[in-house]
Amino acid sequence: MSQPLADGAITGGRVPGNAGIWVGIFCVLVEFLLLFTVYFVAKAHYPEAFLTGPDKLATVAGATITVLLLTSGYCMVKAVAAIRDDRRRATLVWILLALALGLGYPLVKFFEIRWNIAHGVDNAAGIFYGVYYYLTLNHLVHVSWGILGLGWVAVRTGIGAYSAAEHGGLEAAAVYWHTTDVIWLVIFPFFYVLR
Amino acid sequence: MTIAAAERVWVLLLALTAAGALLGETGGRGWALTLTVALLIALKGRLVIDHYMGMRDANRTIRRVLYAFVVVLPVLVILSHAYGAVIARITAIG
Numbered sequence: 001m002s003q004p005l006a007d008g009a010i011t012g013g014r015v016p017g018n019a020g021i022w023v024g025i026f027c028v029l030v031e032f033l034l035l036f037t038v039y040f041v042a043k044a045h046y047p048e049a050f051l052t053g054p055d056k057l058a059t060v061a062g063a064t065i066t067v068l069l070l071t072s073g074y075c076m077v078k079a080v081a082a083i084r085d086d087r088r089r090a091t092l093v094w095i096l097l098a099l100a101l102g103l104g105y106p107l108v109k110f111f112e113i114r115w116n117i118a119h120g121v122d123n124a125a126g127i128f129y130g131v132y133y134y135l136t137l138n139h140l141v142h143v144s145w146g147i148l149g150l151g152w153v154a155v156r157t158g159i160g161a162y163s164a165a166e167h168g169g170l171e172a173a174a175v176y177w178h179t180t181d182v183i184w185l186v187i188f189p190f191f192y193v194l195r
Numbered sequence: 196m197t198i199a200a201a202e203r204v205w206v207l208l209l210a211l212t213a214a215g216a217l218l219g220e221t222g223g224r225g226w227a228l229t230l231t232v233a234l235l236i237a238l239k240g241r242l243v244i245d246h247y248m249g250m251r252d253a254n255r256t257i258r259r260v261l262y263a264f265v266v267v268l269p270v271l272v273i274l275s276h277a278y279g280a281v282i283a284r285i286t287a288i289g
Contacts, residue, residue: 012255016248022257029264036268040275044282054219063216067209073247074205080249081201178247182261185239186268188212189232193219194272 017172025179028142032183035135039190046127051195053128056121061112062192065105066184069143072101073181076150076174083157086164092157095170098177099150105143109136132191139187143180149173204246211239229276233269240265 015022043050079094116122123130153173156162162170215235218228244265245251250258275282 012257013253015254015257016250026260029260033264033267036271040271040282041286043275044279044286047279051224059216059219062219063212066212066216070205070208070212070243073243074201077201077247175248178243181243181247182240182265185243186236186265189215189219189236193215193228194232195224195228 017175018168021172021176025176028179028183032138032186035138036186036190039131039135042127042131049126049128053126053132054192054195056116056119056125056129057132057192058112058115059192061108061115062188064108066188068101068104068108069181069184072098073178075101076177079157080167080171080174083162083167083170084164088157088160088162091162091170092154095150095154095157099147099154102143102147102150102177106140106147109140135187136191139180139183142183146173146177146180149176200246204242208239208242211235226276229272233272236272237265237269240268 075094075098079091079098082088082090082094121129123133150173153162153170156169215232218231241262244258244261248261250261
């Protein structure tokens with residue numbers, strides 16, 4: 001497993017996790033910046049569709065996903081704090097809580113899409129919903145990588161691979177997971193709130 | 196970050212999420228909504244970056260990129276509201 005970079009190994013201060021995860025995170029940020037550009041262009045061309053589009057979506061589903069991600073992220077903050085104190089059992093409990101909450105996301109998404117389809121909100125319902133499915137399902141894919149990462153660090157924590165001195169892999173999974181938070185905090189208002 | 200601070204940030208993020216969801220349910224529109232959404236994105240993004248990711252005392256370059264992400268997008272929200280017709284014109288094909 002990768003080692004955390006020592007202070008000063010890269011100029012500008014400590015790199016949380018490892019350098020590799022930040023390459024991946026920056027790629028994800030660029031990808032979503034492009035997808036958000038698609039959103040803005042589509043909104044400029046079809047303002048009426050984006051004005052009325054959120055009315056047919058279940059705001060409660062978007063809000064529930066936000067709460068799940070933010071609470072799961074909070075659990076990962078606690079997990080990283082616990083491993084820094086070498087409290088390995090507490091670390092594992094927090095990671096498993098984060099994982100359980102994270103798994104709630106695809107579950108809510110499943111019921112949301114089922115509800116959408118029952119109410120005629122599919123890809124053919126209009127440009128707003130096409131962009132909505134494109135962006136939210138893309139985010140779900142990235143969250144899935146995060147869930148796999150949480151599962152991986154849970155196993156590694158369980159076998160005692162992390163300690164107060166060496167927990168770069170755990171911290172890398174945590175910062176990736178928080179990145180999916182940051183992106184969702186943009187997606188949520190774009191489709192459920194903004195008109 | 197202390198445990199109490201982590202909990203305070205979590206509660207604040209949930210409160211801001213509830214405020215956003217309520218805004219969505221009211222079906223409001225216009226400048227007030229646009230500016231509120233831009234502010235919520237910037238504020239919540241900054242809270243996650245500083246307190247969840249622990250970037251406040253971490254690598255300067257990474258921190259700046261993350262900060263830029265949650266500044267550029269709210270600015271684009273405002274610009275798209277103000278200049279939607281201009282954006283449509285310059286991105287038209289044919």
